[in-house]
Amino acid sequence: MTDVTIGQPVRRSEDERFLTGRGRYIDDINLEGQARAVVLRSVYAHARIKNIDASGALAMEGVLLVVTGEDWIAEGFGPMPTKTAIRKNRDGSELSEPPRHCLAIGRVRYVGEPVALVVAETDPIARDALDLIDVDYESLDAVTDAVEALAPDAPQLWDDIPGNLCIDFELGDREGVEKAFAEADHVITLDLENNRVTAVPIEPRGCVGSYDPETDTYLLYNSTQNVHAIRDTLAENVFGIDKEKIRHIAPDVGGGFGVKNSAYPEPPLVLYAAKKLGRPVKWINNRSESFLSDTHGRGQTSRVQLAIDNDGTFRALRTETVAGIGAYCWTIGPFTPTGGSARTQGGPYDFPVMYYRSRAVFINTGPMDPYRGAGRPEATFQTERIIEYAARQLGLDPIEIRRKNLMRPEKLPHKTSMGLNIDCGDFPKVFERTLKLADPGSFAERAEQIKTAGRRFGFAIAPYLECTGGGPKEFAGVAFGADGTVSLSVGSQSTGMGHETSMAQLLAARLGIPFERVEYHQADTDKTPIGGGHGGSRGMELGGNAVAQAAGEVIEKASGLAAHLLQSKAADLTFEGGSFKDSGSGASVSMVEVIEASFDSERLPDDLEPGCLDTGSTFERGEISIPNGCHAAAVEVDPKTGAILLLGYWVVDDFGTIINPLLADGQVMGGVAQGIGQVLTENIVFDDSGQLITGSLMDYGLPRADGVPDMVIEYYEGAPTKKNPLGVKGAGEAGCVGSLPAVVNAVLDALKEFGVVHIDIPLTSEKVWRAVQDQGAHDPKGLIEGAL
Amino acid sequence: MQDFEYQKPKTVTEAGDAFNAQSDGSFLAGGQTLIPVLKQGLAMPSGLIDLAGIEDLQGITATESTLTVGAMTTHARVAASPEVQKAIPALAGLAGGIGDPQVRNRGTLGGSLANNDPSADYPAAVLALSAVVVTDKRRIPADGFFTGMFETALDEGELITDVEFPVAERAAYAKFPNPASRYAVAGVFVARVDGAVRVAVTGAGPGVFRAAEMEAALDKDFQADALEGIAVSEADLIADIHASAGYRAHLIGVMAGRAVDAANANVGAA
Numbered sequence A: 001m002t003d004v005t006i007g008q009p010v011r012r013s014e015d016e017r018f019l020t021g022r023g024r025y026i027d028d029i030n031l032e033g034q035a036r037a038v039v040l041r042s043v044y045a046h047a048r049i050k051n052i053d054a055s056g057a058l059a060m061e062g063v064l065l066v067v068t069g070e071d072w073i074a075e076g077f078g079p080m081p082t083k084t085a086i087r088k089n090r091d092g093s094e095l096s097e098p099p100r101h102c103l104a105i106g107r108v109r110y111v112g113e114p115v116a117l118v119v120a121e122t123d124p125i126a127r128d129a130l131d132l133i134d135v136d137y138e139s140l141d142a143v144t145d146a147v148e149a150l151a152p153d154a155p156q157l158w159d160d161i162p163g164n165l166c167i168d169f170e171l172g173d174r175e176g177v178e179k180a181f182a183e184a185d186h187v188i189t190l191d192l193e194n195n196r197v198t199a200v201p202i203e204p205r206g207c208v209g210s211y212d213p214e215t216d217t218y219l220l221y222n223s224t225q226n227v228h229a230i231r232d233t234l235a236e237n238v239f240g241i242d243k244e245k246i247r248h249i250a251p252d253v254g255g256g257f258g259v260k261n262s263a264y265p266e267p268p269l270v271l272y273a274a275k276k277l278g279r280p281v282k283w284i285n286n287r288s289e290s291f292l293s294d295t296h297g298r299g300q301t302s303r304v305q306l307a308i309d310n311d312g313t314f315r316a317l318r319t320e321t322v323a324g325i326g327a328y329c330w331t332i333g334p335f336t337p338t339g340g341s342a343r344t345q346g347g348p349y350d351f352p353v354m355y356y357r358s359r360a361v362f363i364n365t366g367p368m369d370p371y372r373g374a375g376r377p378e379a380t381f382q383t384e385r386i387i388e389y390a391a392r393q394l395g396l397d398p399i400e401i402r403r404k405n406l407m408r409p410e411k412l413p414h415k416t417s418m419g420l421n422i423d424c425g426d427f428p429k430v431f432e433r434t435l436k437l438a439d440p441g442s443f444a445e446r447a448e449q450i451k452t453a454g455r456r457f458g459f460a461i462a463p464y465l466e467c468t469g470g471g472p473k474e475f476a477g478v479a480f481g482a483d484g485t486v487s488l489s490v491g492s493q494s495t496g497m498g499h500e501t502s503m504a505q506l507l508a509a510r511l512g513i514p515f516e517r518v519e520y521h522q523a524d525t526d527k528t529p530i531g532g533g534h535g536g537s538r539g540m541e542l543g544g545n546a547v548a549q550a551a552g553e554v555i556e557k558a559s560g561l562a563a564h565l566l567q568s569k570a571a572d573l574t575f576e577g578g579s580f581k582d583s584g585s586g587a588s589v590s591m592v593e594v595i596e597a598s599f600d601s602e603r604l605p606d607d608l609e610p611g612c613l614d615t616g617s618t619f620e621r622g623e624i625s626i627p628n629g630c631h632a633a634a635v636e637v638d639p640k641t642g643a644i645l646l647l648g649y650w651v652v653d654d655f656g657t658i659i660n661p662l663l664a665d666g667q668v669m670g671g672v673a674q675g676i677g678q679v680l681t682e683n684i685v686f687d688d689s690g691q692l693i694t695g696s697l698m699d700y701g702l703p704r705a706d707g708v709p710d711m712v713i714e715y716y717e718g719a720p721t722k723k724n725p726l727g728v729k730g731a732g733e734a735g736c737v738g739s740l741p742a743v744v745n746a747v748l749d750a751l752k753e754f755g756v757v758h759i760d761i762p763l764t765s766e767k768v769w770r771a772v773q774d775q776g777a778h779d780p781k782g783l784i785e786g787a788l
Numbered sequence B: 001m002q003d004f005e006y007q008k009p010k011t012v013t014e015a016g017d018a019f020n021a022q023s024d025g026s027f028l029a030g031g032q033t034l035i036p037v038l039k040q041g042l043a044m045p046s047g048l049i050d051l052a053g054i055e056d057l058q059g060i061t062a063t064e065s066t067l068t069v070g071a072m073t074t075h076a077r078v079a080a081s082p083e084v085q086k087a088i089p090a091l092a093g094l095a096g097g098i099g100d101p102q103v104r105n106r107g108t109l110g111g112s113l114a115n116n117d118p119s120a121d122y123p124a125a126v127l128a129l130s131a132v133v134v135t136d137k138r139r140i141p142a143d144g145f146f147t148g149m150f151e152t153a154l155d156e157g158e159l160i161t162d163v164e165f166p167v168a169e170r171a172a173y174a175k176f177p178n179p180a181s182r183y184a185v186a187g188v189f190v191a192r193v194d195g196a197v198r199v200a201v202t203g204a205g206p207g208v209f210r211a212a213e214m215e216a217a218l219d220k221d222f223q224a225d226a227l228e229g230i231a232v233s234e235a236d237l238i239a240d241i242h243a244s245a246g247y248r249a250h251l252i253g254v255m256a257g258r259a260v261d262a263a264n265a266n267v268g269a270a
């Protein structure tokens, strides 16, 4: 039995289970008598469905059911609405939201869109039956590029949504920016692509559903990040039933990264089939289907403009973005390129004024929804790229101009033009510490050796600003068992991040009880009345604070019993180091003893019952917190081939109070690896007709361990936020936020002697090689001019 | 995936018989290519004849002049083999650079050659070293083995048993890998055997091919500098999202130079 403290690098207790194959993932769940479902997906990016003939499939032995869009509508089921927090166009009107049904109705709008559900005795039978469904399509022109989709003659996805425009959003001070642009010594302009990527969690999506006619209730096991919100959508929007009628459980989830945050069509289809057939139904997506049907992220084209004076002072920042969000508004699809990407524009720099405009556009591709960072990596990339580019254009030192413009701690609290309330932090300190760790001066000799070998050395530093919190409420329940176990149920969710360890650690440390006694539960709508799941780096910020609050309530309740046991007054007791102590008599009793006493009728006072220490507590946050930090990267580039090798990586993060540095490190490393993947090798590519070219891991280049360098990671804990009691700031996405510009700017630094100042991501070896051949020739206004 | 019969013969003869007994049989080696193809329904053989139980197809033997590798020898085993490392270190290095550890532990020399993927590594070694592909019926010289994209000189049901590699005076392989799959985007194997230089290029064209101009230049002077000014035509090269034909043409030149440098360095070290 071990005592743990807050801040201790407690090793992950779930890892033994995961690493020895004892994790219980969605495909490990099998219900008695289950049938198997497979989705028939559109092979066209845009087509009218003239007819669906499923008779061949239905005639096949073992096929139980085929559901089409027509059947779905006939049942009266509703569409799944977007829950974006940004709903207004800049002229005040409402965004355009087409109905998103679980199956295509009369028309398909992307390759991979569900057209029918087939249920059969086995998965192979269901898959074979797909070939026997005859869909008569009439192909229509498709558009997969968002800038092209805004053109007047572009194919139109929705008859009643002119110009394919979902939302036209703005934030900040447009006139102020224009004034600053007129006054500044320079306005530097660069069009940037933020390439479309997908998360590729190691466990594909899947679900198992059943229906109980006696109680008229559904049970849904689902590989998801957000059991409560998705249950609500299914119950209230799709089926029109009471939400208590669906119990939604996520077993161990093998990675989410935002991809499993969306309300997808397959789970309601599965529940419907289970009810219709009177037996459980299971559906598991394979990897190829995942590429087509998982939500993707990033995918923005932007013009970024920086007003800057000769001495390097930043005067204003303006960003105009066009982003394709797929053919429908997904769960928060319209939010990421608008509010999600606006808030942290300008990073930790002192920009007197900023303006952000963005249009979310319907295109004939699969859906876009949050992906780790959901807009903040994009914002940071835009800010840091234009700063680096301006430094190169004006012959300024990129490190110096950053240092010069960082917001000073004296300036805080400060509300930015993007409405973000930065309460605390010390950006210069974090910046200088990162530089000290990386020590670029020490690389001189190595850079020479690298050059002698025909390659080039590059280094860059990228401060970042984050904002985290996600859903604003969270629940934690604590229930004690007579056997000494403590059951902790939290509505936030781990999809691999290690809450089983960190939440238990927090509770054990606060109560002064052995860590091993805590049994952690999550992601079950029957176990917690509310829950915000996983998203927006909210685990510790919301879940952790809920646990801390619940611990406080337990201590409060326990102090009454402790007073009874010590024959003193609760008011005279102090709780420290896991024990209640009477300040007068000096007598003390430990929390463990108090818990034991709570199950012992001899020691319990008459007015208390066993279980009297149990509690359920809902925490509600105030404002979102503002994590920040700084990344630095060192690379070597082979100008003859364009190959890039990362040599070193340094990070200093301000996540406020660190509960478990080991787990925080894991978050940072994973995020950095995903950032490296995006900027170097990952890329979702469609051909002109809307077919996905990068539909397998043979073409979609995930980062590999041998391409990710060792990282030096430190935390600055000098500025815990007062926005929440624990003083924590979200840690889950920051790694992805800082790494995009750090790596790209380091590569460009390596190429400076060739005059290369810009390459759009991903920095494939061919693009790097061509940029060297072209000696930096590039068009800074080459991407979005036509759409402005 | 369609149902199929499964057999695991113990000898080459039994394998041939098993194949002939099937209406549409297929040999199974490491399964790294074949199994995904079956899963996608792109092939529906009536039966699989698993070669894993045939002792004679395993193993590595070396003489002064020839290195013989059994068809069922995995990439991992070739990479780690002291015999290969001594006789033709470039071949061990090539095998160690195929795909990833999982692929190397399953994939085999015979499977790779029979498949003749235009981006595979081994075909470059076989062609540059002028190896002989030995089958249950005959001996096929490398120059006549690779007949096109995923095409070989193998007849229906013909089984590769071994490959005989002449021990080279100098040899090296340089590969520029696809960032996702790690197959070759352009791979060049350079070898000097019995005084004659051969240069084989994989990954860049519709199938492995020899670079005659480079061979002629290196015959005169086996130095990377000798390749300078030799432009590879992009006309017959392939283009995809990872590399245009022009970039592949450029990479062939760079990889050839690096292979020559490595071949000369290998000798220096020995």
Ligand SMILES: Cc1cc2nc3c(=O)[nH]c(=O)nc-3n(C[C@H](O)[C@H](O)[C@H](O)COP(=O)(O)OP(=O)(O)OC[C@H]3O[C@@H](n4cnc5c(N)ncnc54)[C@H](O)[C@@H]3O)c2cc1C
Residues within 6 Å of the ligand: B026, B027, B028, B029, B030, B031, B032, B033, B034, B035, B051, B071, B072, B097, B098, B099, B100, B103, B106, B107, B108, B109, B110, B111, B112, B114, B115, B119, B120, B121, B122, B158, B159, B160, B161, B181, B182, B183, B184
């Ligand atoms: C992720 C991944 C990455 C890869 N990366 C690379 C790479 O970087 N470089 C590279 O070169 N390769 C690469 N490969 C291919 C791999 O190296 C295998 O060698 C190749 O797939 C075939 O070998 P196998 O033993 O798996 O053959 P199988 O898949 O079992 O068989 C392939 C074909 O060959 C036939 N066959 C097999 N053995 C014989 C025989 N003895 N005689 C006649 N016919 C036979 C089979 O009938 C079948 O048609 C990769 C594969 C994967 C899955």
